[in-house]
Amino acid sequence: QVQLVESGGGLVQAGGSLRLSCAASGRTFSGYFMGWFRQAPGKAREFVATVSRIGGRTAYADSVKGRFSISRDIANNMMYLQMTSLKPEDTAVYYCAADQSHGGIYARDYDYWGQGTQVTVSS
Numbered sequence: 001q002v003q004l005v006e007s008g009g010g011l012v013q014a015g016g017s018l019r020l021s022c023a024a025s026g027r028t029f030s031g032y033f034m035g036w037f038r039q040a041p042g043k044a045r046e047f048v049a050t051v052s053r054i055g056g057r058t059a060y061a062d063s064v065k066g067r068f069s070i071s072r073d074i075a076n077n078m079m080y081l082q083m084t085s086l087k088p089e090d091t092a093v094y095y096c097a098a099d100q101s102h103g104g105i106y107a108r109d110y111d112y113w114g115q116g117t118q119v120t121v122s123s
Helices: none
Strands: 002-007 010-013 018-026 033-039 046-051 058-060 068-073 078-083 092-099 117-122
Touching: 002 092, 018 033, 018 092, 018 117, 033 068, 033 078, 046 068, 046 078, 058 068
Parallel strands: 010 117
Antiparallel strands: 002 018, 018 078, 033 046, 033 092, 046 058, 068 078, 092 117
16 A cells, blocks of 8 residues: 655646645555546546656646656655646646556546645636
8 A cells, every 4th residue: 555645736826837746655656657637626537647657658638748747756755746837727636646557547547546735826
């Protein structure tokens, strides 16, 4: 089992940047595929980005491609989401998630979730 804790959310103006962090504890961090998802009020949770076990492969939602960057620090059990050129439509609670099997873009495939961190982008 792995425990996940997000941090780094906040209020930022459109065009600004934020870096979200996800601290993992528990079993071997490198054994998990990791992902970021977000959920805006009244909307379903949606995929943002994912990174493979060792970090060699990444994938992004079209809505964030070119603006967000996912990375992981295996040695320190951390995952990050660097967000730039933020837009009001990026406003949501952001969650990190972990999965031992294959990760991917579907929330249902992830077994472990953090509590979320709020990101608010003002226009």
